[in-house]
Amino acid sequence: DIQMTQSPSSLSASVGDRVTITCRASQGIRNDLAWFQQRPGKAPKRLIYATSTLQSGVPSRFSGSGSGTEFTLTISSLQPEDFATYYCLQHNDYPRTFGQGTTVEIK
Amino acid sequence: EVQLLESGGGLVQPGGSLRLSCAVSGFSFTRYDMAWVRQAPGKGLDWVSSFTVSGDNTYYADSVKGRFTISRDSFKNTLYLQMNSLRADDTAIYYCAGGGHWGQGTLVTVSS
Numbered sequence: 001d002i003q004m005t006q007s008p009s010s011l012s013a014s015v016g017d018r019v020t021i022t023c024r025a026s027q028g029i030r031n032d033l034a035w036f037q038q039r040p041g042k043a044p045k046r047l048i049y050a051t052s053t054l055q056s057g058v059p060s061r062f063s064g065s066g067s068g069t070e071f072t073l074t075i076s077s078l079q080p081e082d083f084a085t086y087y088c089l090q091h092n093d094y095p096r097t098f099g100q101g102t103t104v105e106i107k
Numbered sequence: 108e109v110q111l112l113e114s115g116g117g118l119v120q121p122g123g124s125l126r127l128s129c130a131v132s133g134f135s136f137t138r139y140d141m142a143w144v145r146q147a148p149g150k151g152l153d154w155v156s157s158f159t160v161s162g163d164n165t166y167y168a169d170s171v172k173g174r175f176t177i178s179r180d181s182f183k184n185t186l187y188l189q190m191n192s193l194r195a196d197d198t199a200i201y202y203c204a205g206g207g208h209w210g211q212g213t214l215v216t217v218s219s
Binding site: 036038043044045046049055089100101 | 144151152202209211
């Protein structure tokens with residue numbers, strides 16, 4: 001099975017900060033990686049797929065990069081509505097596997 | 108408008124069964140792989156099962172293999188998850204997902 005190691009598990013940041021979250025795959029997954037945002041009590045929402053393609057309607061302050069085994073989600077200027085938990089997902093092989101999640105909290 | 112509406116969750120005793128449904132509207136159900144993902148209370152996301160467009164293949168997490176069955180009815184635009192031999196560690200919100208869209212989830216509680 002492909003293991004997804006996401007870091008950090010949590011971070012504190014202020015509105016306007018640049019935030020970076022990393023996912024590392026235990027083996028190469030090409031660009032078969034997606035990022036999800038989950039606000040408390042809500043369903044997950046896909047932000048990015050195929051590593052760097054922004055889902056329709058998602059603000060351009062979100063971006064994704066990487067390939068192979070190392071991937072990054074960047075929020076260029078954190079907004080109040082971005083405080084949430086973020087997950088990566090590899091969809092290169094079965095079983096599908098999520099990262100452990102990164103909770104972005106208000107500093 | 109795209110909607111995925113799960114139903115069928117509830118309280119069940121260990122060893123019992125439930126069938127979850129996910130009614131899809133607003134996008135072409137048969138064009139995308141569909142999946143069930145669960146989230147135990149206070150925990151992260153956990154992929155459960157997928158139904159692929161190509162070849163109607165099905166895949167399962169090891170933790171549910173042999174107990175859960177995923178299926179779909181293309182005429183009803185509905186995805187199903189038949190869950191048998193339920194255990195306490197199956198307690199979670201179960202989400203239906205496909206084409207980048209997610210439902211709101213249905214809560215399954217396994218307890219005596």
